[in-house]
Every structure is written in structure tokens, then in C-alpha cells.
Amino acid sequence: xxxxxxxxxxxxxxxxxxxxxxxxxxxxxxxxxxxxxxxxxxxxxxxxxxxxxxxxxxxxxxxxxxxxxxxxxxxxxxxxxxxxxxxxxxxxxxxxxxxxxxxxxxxxxxxxxxxxxxxxxxxxxxxxxxxxxxxxxxxxxxxxxxxxxxxxxxxxxxxxxxxxxxxxxxxxxxxxxxxxxxxxxxxxxxxxxxxxxxxxxxxxxxxxxxxxxxxxxxxxxxxxxxxxxxxxxxxxxxxxxxxxxxxxxxxxxxxxxxxxxxxxxxxxxxxxxxxxxxxxxxxxxxxxxxxxxxxxxxxxxxxxxxxxxxxxxxxxxxxxxxxxxxxxxxxxxxxxxxxxxxxxxxxxxxxxxxxxxxxxxxxxxxxxxxxxxxxxxxxxxxxxxxxxxxxxxxxxxxxxxxxxxxxxxxx
Amino acid sequence: xxxxxxxxxxxxxxxxxxxxxxxxxxxxxxxxxxxxxxxxxxxxxxxxxxxxxxxxxxxxxxxxxxxxxxxxxxxxxxxxxxxxxxxxxxxxxxxxxxxxxxxxxxxxxxxxxxxxxxxxxxxxxxxxxxxxxxxxxxxxxxxxxxxxxxxxxxxxxxxxxxxxxxxxxxxxxxxxxxxxxxxxxxxxxxxxxxxxxxxxxxxxxxxxxxxxxxxxxxxxxxxxxxxxxxxxxxxxxxxxxxxxxxxxxxxxxxxxxxxxxxxxxxxxxxxxxxxxxxxxxxxxxxxxxxxxxxxxxxxxxxxxxxxxxxxxxxxxxxxxxxxxxxxxxxxxx
Numbered sequence: 001x002x003x004x005x006x007x008x009x010x011x012x013x014x015x016x017x018x019x020x021x022x023x024x025x026x027x028x029x030x031x032x033x034x035x036x037x038x039x040x041x042x043x044x045x046x047x048x049x050x051x052x053x054x055x056x057x058x059x060x061x062x063x064x065x066x067x068x069x070x071x072x073x074x075x076x077x078x079x080x081x082x083x084x085x086x087x088x089x090x091x092x093x094x095x096x097x098x099x100x101x102x103x104x105x106x107x108x109x110x111x112x113x114x115x116x117x118x119x120x121x122x123x124x125x126x127x128x129x130x131x132x133x134x135x136x137x138x139x140x141x142x143x144x145x146x147x148x149x150x151x152x153x154x155x156x157x158x159x160x161x162x163x164x165x166x167x168x169x170x171x172x173x174x175x176x177x178x179x180x181x182x183x184x185x186x187x188x189x190x191x192x193x194x195x196x197x198x199x200x201x202x203x204x205x206x207x208x209x210x211x212x213x214x215x216x217x218x219x220x221x222x223x224x225x226x227x228x229x230x231x232x233x234x235x236x237x238x239x240x241x242x243x244x245x246x247x248x249x250x251x252x253x254x255x256x257x258x259x260x261x262x263x264x265x266x267x268x269x270x271x272x273x274x275x276x277x278x279x280x281x282x283x284x285x286x287x288x289x290x291x292x293x294x295x296x297x298x299x300x301x302x303x304x305x306x307x308x309x310x311x312x313x314x315x316x317x318x319x320x321x322x323x324x325x326x327x328x329x330x331x332x333x334x335x336x337x338x339x340x341x342x343x344x345x346x347x348x349x350x351x352x353x354x355x356x357x358x359x360x361x362x363x364x365x366x367x368x369x370x371x372x373x374x375x376x377x378x379x380x381x382x383x384x385x386x387x388x389x390x391x392x393x394x395x396x397x398x399x400x401x402x403x404x405x406x407x408x409x410x411x
Numbered sequence: 412x413x414x415x416x417x418x419x420x421x422x423x424x425x426x427x428x429x430x431x432x433x434x435x436x437x438x439x440x441x442x443x444x445x446x447x448x449x450x451x452x453x454x455x456x457x458x459x460x461x462x463x464x465x466x467x468x469x470x471x472x473x474x475x476x477x478x479x480x481x482x483x484x485x486x487x488x489x490x491x492x493x494x495x496x497x498x499x500x501x502x503x504x505x506x507x508x509x510x511x512x513x514x515x516x517x518x519x520x521x522x523x524x525x526x527x528x529x530x531x532x533x534x535x536x537x538x539x540x541x542x543x544x545x546x547x548x549x550x551x552x553x554x555x556x557x558x559x560x561x562x563x564x565x566x567x568x569x570x571x572x573x574x575x576x577x578x579x580x581x582x583x584x585x586x587x588x589x590x591x592x593x594x595x596x597x598x599x600x601x602x603x604x605x606x607x608x609x610x611x612x613x614x615x616x617x618x619x620x621x622x623x624x625x626x627x628x629x630x631x632x633x634x635x636x637x638x639x640x641x642x643x644x645x646x647x648x649x650x651x652x653x654x655x656x657x658x659x660x661x662x663x664x665x666x667x668x669x670x671x672x673x674x675x676x677x678x679x680x681x682x683x684x685x686x687x688x689x690x691x692x693x694x695x696x697x698x699x700x701x702x703x704x705x706x707x708x709x710x711x712x713x714x715x716x717x718x719x720x721x722x723x724x725x726x727x728x729x730x731x732x733x734x735x736x737x738x739x740x741x742x743x744x
Binding site for chain 1: 501506511514515517518519521522523524525526528529530531533534535537538539541542543544545547548549551552554555556557558559560561562563564565566569572576579580582583585600603604605643644645728729730
């Protein structure tokens with residue numbers, strides 16, 4: 001069964017709403033900046049993709065991830081034409097690092113810390129009267145898992161609409177542990193590039209309202225299916241076999257084949273292991289059709305927004321399908337050998353007649369989720385640029401990157 | 412809402428229980444657990460239960476989860492009674508973990524290390540334990556469970572929420588079986604963050620196997636209990652009203668959280684265990700709901716013939732979750 005995305009909301013380093021985020025990404029704007037809230041001297045990597053809303057540089061405050069979540073949910077509800085009363089609507093929030101940043105600040109600095117704020121239901125009850133809420137801590141696949149679970153609730157007939165969300169902020173523990181294990185500190189995320197050095201975390205929240213598919217209501221996009229599985233192989237390293245199985249499962253559940261897909265929103269974290277495993281898995285599943293779809297990795301501009309990243313890619317995919325515009329993968333100069341035949345969108349937005357998109361999200365613990373998203377309505381009326389399916393580059397020399405987003409959030 | 416049924420007359424069943432609790436050697440011992448006996452008992456020793464192999468870099472909450480998980484899989488006959496390794500049909504077994512506090516010690520200690528030194532002094536082996544889904548991941552790896560892998564960190568209700576989601580995954584065909592694991596551990600970091608003495612915190616894990624009754628019957632597995640209605644509502648009264656709506660009779664027992672006001676609907680039920688589970692085992696947090704299910708199974712095994720009402724969370728929390736468990740038509744083993 002398929003489901004409709006009735007409304008979207010997003011907050012990231014590059015913008016404070018779905019419109020702002022999508023426009024910034026299509027323009028190739030990056031949220032990369034020097035670390036804002038941590039003591040830079042403690043880390044080898046000194047940049048991240050943070051939302052610039054702290055009270056003063058170098059200081060940090062609790063509950064930022066919760067604040068963005070509430071903001072993204074409010075935007076999605078308004079976009080869907082729903083009120084702010086969620087007393088009978090399930091809300092599933094996927095988060096890699098939940099409010100652990102607040103726990104860190106409470107533990108180390110004595111900042112106010114309420115254990116009830118570790119899960120997001122507390123804030124959702126206060127703001128929206130929501131009680132049927134779940135915080136799912138599924139690493140970097142969390143919000144795409146949440147989308148799958150929301151669809152299962154709709155399929156089981158226990159709800160008519162579900163709010164799905166993701167939110168994450170940098171924690172010192174995760175940023176620091178990654179800093180310890182990445183061989184050379186990355187200065188930016190360069191997904192699938194031979195010179196990539198690893199990942200850098202980013203801030204962000206995202207929300208969608210998911211409804212049963214009545215094939216009639218206005219919607220941002222249709223979700224055809226979302227798969228969920230687990231590699232059961234390694235604590236942190238991805239397994240191409242598990243990823244390939246998740247991709248196949250998503251195609252099967254959606255009733256599509258690899259050659260039907262026009263666009264892939266990659267997980268693309270810029271780590272050696274992820275990008276290789278993802279490329280190998282795509283190559284295996286798509287086979288000769290791997291040079292069909294266009295591919296892009298928005299983490300090159302948003303940073304790795306952890307558990308929120310999968311659903312953010314879904315929102316981007318929905319906009320891309322509706323408008324024909326595709327955010328580029330910035331900073332990608334020479335793709336790795338495993339991705340040699342991939343048609344990456346680079347350095348400038350493309351316009352293309354897109355119908356079906358695949359969205360990948362993989363996390364620590366081998367958790368994988370893959371979504372298939374479909375355009376609602378006819379082709380986007382945008383001008384097609386260049387040859388078939390918009391494969392031409394439309395300006396901008398290779399590798400240009402504007403650092404610092406056009407719009408901060410908050411303040 | 413009711414846990415939806417895969418087919419008429421085909422309820423979702425519990426078919427395995429595994430415990431890693433101090434002083435408890437069998438599920439039936441949950442009936443008589445007391446605070447004194449639990450506190451006097453030695454902490455669970457994972458290496459003695461499942462061997463040392465692979466435990467070295469796992470944090471304690473993951474080790475406890477492995478002990479409980481292995482016993483639940485064995486109890487459900489998905490692992491040989493004396494065997495470990497990969498479970499039968501691991502490709503279609505989901506893991507649904509619940510732990511609110513499990514990774515807090517790693518997270519906070521890393522933060523202190525970085526503040527006092529630099530990331531050069533961080534152990535690379537801490538990375539997996541810094542991820543909140545480490546318990547579910549470790550259980551999946553140990554037993555080869557490649558189905559959906561979910562981790563709930565949903566506050567006091569998290570354990571019951573995990574049981575509901577396990578049932579839902581089975582109902583919609585995401586998996587044939589789901590292994591639910593609720594695990595928490597007691598340590599100085601959690602004690603300080605919660606403002607409670609470490610001795611008041613559960614150090615243990617409980618696991619359950621969930622599947623369709625028809626699946627269990629088809630493979631000759633015993634049903635220990637059947638799942639009824641579930642709800643997550645604001646407040647105990649609203650939750651209990653929703654869970655008991657349409658129930659054929661009053662429940663025979665109510666396993667409640669530590670601050671339950673009574674409601675008329677269950678006033679007749681002997682209020683045996685709710686306070687007693689927390690009193691006996693300490694603040695169980697994400698493990699509470701799973702522990703309640705195990706205690707209900709013990710009550711059924713001792714002859715409890717009516718439904719068991721389980722609630723987790725209090726009026727002061729964001730919500731209260733409730734679940735009704737019924738004794739199975741197939742008697743206890």
C-alpha cells in the first residue's frame with residue numbers, strides 16, 4: 001500500500017523552512033562553518049554544519065534539537081492544512097542522538113537537565129497535546145525507519161494520519177568519537193569523491209504528515225514503500241549485502257524495478273566505508289541500469305544530520321519530483337571507482353522529468369531503510385535543460401562551493 | 412486501540428521469555444521476588460551466562476540484553492536449548508529494543524574525557540557504545556537477526572511501546588517473529604543524572620518473543636500469553652479506560668507503574684505487582700513494560716485465568732501506555 005505526504009517541514013543549517021532548505025540546496029549553498037558550540041582545540045576536525053542559533057558564540061544550551069523538531073512539525077501541520085492539536089494523531093520521531101546533548105551539558109557543565117526531556121514526547125505533549133508519540137533511536141536511519149513505521153500504522157488501519165519526524169544536533173561524544181576514528185580530519189563532506197576523508201555532523205529537523213493514499217487529495221508526493229532491515233554484521237561498518245537487500249526489498253514492496261527509478265537521494269556520508277558499500281550495493285542491484293537514474297547526496301551541503309537525514313532526503317526528493325530541480329552534490333570532483341558509471345548531479349541543479357525517486361538511509365548497527373517516492377500529478381512544467389533527462393550541467397564550474405548558508409535559523 | 416489481528420481468531424502471542432535479573436533463575440520466581448532478595452543477590456554475570464567470547468568491548472547493558480535475548484530465543488525454540496549462534500529464520504526475525512538510559516554512561520564519560528584532554532584520548536572502541544541503538548544492534552549480530560531493528564527510547568512507557576510495535580511488525584508482515592528486549596543498567600552516571608541512588612536503579616534485562624498464534628501453533632511452539640488492546644494516552648485513567656474498552660471482564664491483576672491511582676474498572680483486581688516490580692527490581696525505566704509482560708506470564712503460569720492489565724508511566728509523565736495480556740488458550744508448559 002502507498003501513502004501520501006500531505007505536508008512537510010524542515011530546518012537545517014542552510015535554511016529554516018522547506019522552501020528555504022530546498023532553494024539553498026538547489027543553489028549549491030553549504031552550511032559548512034567553523035565549529036560553533038564546542039571548544040575547537042579539543043578536536044582535529046574543526047568544522048560542522050550547524051544551525052547558527054546559539055545565544056553567543058562558543059556557548060551551548062540544552063534542548064536545541066527539541067526546538068527544531070517542534071518548529072518542523074508545526075510547519076508540516078500548517079502545510080497539510082491541519083491544526084496544532086495532535087491529541088489523537090500518532091507522532092513518530094526518529095533521532096540518532098535524541099537529546100543526549102542536553103545530557104552532556106547537564107553532566108559536565110551542570111546545565112538544567114530533566115530526564116523526561118531525553119524523549120521528545122514530553123515537548124510534543126506540551127506543544128501539540130500529543131500523547132501517542134514515539135522516540136525511535138535508530139542511528140542514522142532513524143527518521144526513514146520512522147516513515148516505514150508510520151506507513152505500517154496506516155496499513156494496519158489504526159490511524160488515518162501520522163506525523164513522522166526526525167531531529168538531531170551534534171553531540172560532543174559522537175563528534176569526538178568520530179574525530180578519534182577518522183584517519184585524517186575532514187574539512188568538509190565530499191560524498192563519493194576519491195579524496196573524501198570522512199563525515200562531519202550537521203544540525204537539522206524535518207517532519208512530514210503521512211496519510212492514507214486516497215488517490216485524490218493534494219499531496220507533496222506519494223510514498224510507494226519503505227524497507228527496513230539489519231545487516232547483523234558489524235557494529236559500525238556497513239555491509240553491502242544488507243544494503244542491497246534493503247534496496248531490493250524497497251523496490252519489491254513498491255512494485256518497481258531498478259530501471260524505473262529516475263533519481264536517487266544517496267545516504268552519501270563521505271566516509272570511506274559508507275560510500276563504498278552504498279556504491280557496491282547500488283551497482284549490484286541496478287546492474288546495467290546503474291547509469292539510468294540521476295544521483296545526488298545532499299549531505300555535501302547539510303552535513304550528516306544523523307537520524308534526521310533520511311526523511312530530509314525524502315522531503316528534498318518530493319520537491320525535486322514536483323519541480324524537476326535537483327540539488328547538486330557539491331565538492332565531488334572525481335568519483336570513486338565503484339561509482340564510475342553513476343550519473344551524479346554536480347555543481348548546479350538539473351531539470352528533468354522525474355517520476356520515481358529512491359531514498360537511502362543507513363546507520364550504525366547495520367540498520368538500513370530505503371524509500372521509493374513517486375511524483376503526484378503530471379510532470380513538472382519546468383524547462384528541460386539540455387539533452388534527454390537533463391543530464392547537462394547548467395553552469396557553475398566544477399567544484400564550486402559556497403560556504404555558509406544564505407539563511408540562518410532562529411535568532 | 413486494539414493490537415490489530417493478522418486474521419480473525421489469530422492473535423499475537425508471546426512464545427518466549429528470557430530474564431537477566433539479579434536473584435531470578437526462572438520466570439516463575441518473578442511471583443515471589445522481593446527487594447531484600449534482589450538486593451542480596453549477586454549482579455547478573457554475563458560471562459557466566461553466555462561465555463566471554465565477544466563481550467570484551469560491549470557495555471554492560473548490551474551484555475545483559477544478550478543474556479535475556481538468548482534465553483527468550485531458546486524458550487521460544489528459535490535457538491536450540493543448549494545452543495547459541497544464529498537463530499533459525501534469522502532473516503525474518505525483528506529486534507525491538509527499549510532502553511532509555513543504556514548509553515548515557517558512555518556518552519557522558521566521553522564528554523568528560525574530551526573536556527579534560529582531547530579526542531586523542533578517546534577509545535575508538537567507545538564509538539559503537541555511544542550510539543543509542545547499540546543494544547538492538549548487538550543482539551541482532553549475535554543471533555543473526557536481519558529483520559527490522561528498532562530501538563525505543565520513549566521514556567517510562569518505552570517497554571510497553573516496544574511490545575506493541577513488535578506485534579504491529581508481525582501483524583503487517585514485516586517479520587515472522589520479533590525479539591523484544593528491555594534493558595537498563597545501574598551506574599554512577601545514570602544515578603547522578605536521574606538524582607537517584609544507584610541502588611534504586613534496575614541492573615538487568617528482560618526479553619520476549621512475539622509471533623502470530625498461527626505461526627507458533629504451526630511450529631509446535633507454546634503460547635505463553637496473547638496480546639490484547641494497547642493505548643498510549645495522557646494520564647493513567649484515560650489510558651486504562653481505552654485499554655479496557657470492550658474488554659469482556661475485569662482484569663485479574665494490574666501491573667502498574669509506581670504511582671498508580673485506582674480506577675473503578677479495576678478496583679476489584681488484586682493490586683499485587685505493579686509497585687512490587689519497581690520495589691523489587693528498582694526503577695526499571697525502559698525495561699519496565701517488558702518486565703511487566705514477563706511477570707504477567709508468571710501469573711498466568713501460576714493459574715491466573717483472567718486478563719492482566721499492564722500500565723507504564725504516570726500522570727506526571729507525557730503519557731501512560733497500557734496493554735492487556737490474556738492467558739493463552741494453550742496452557743503453560
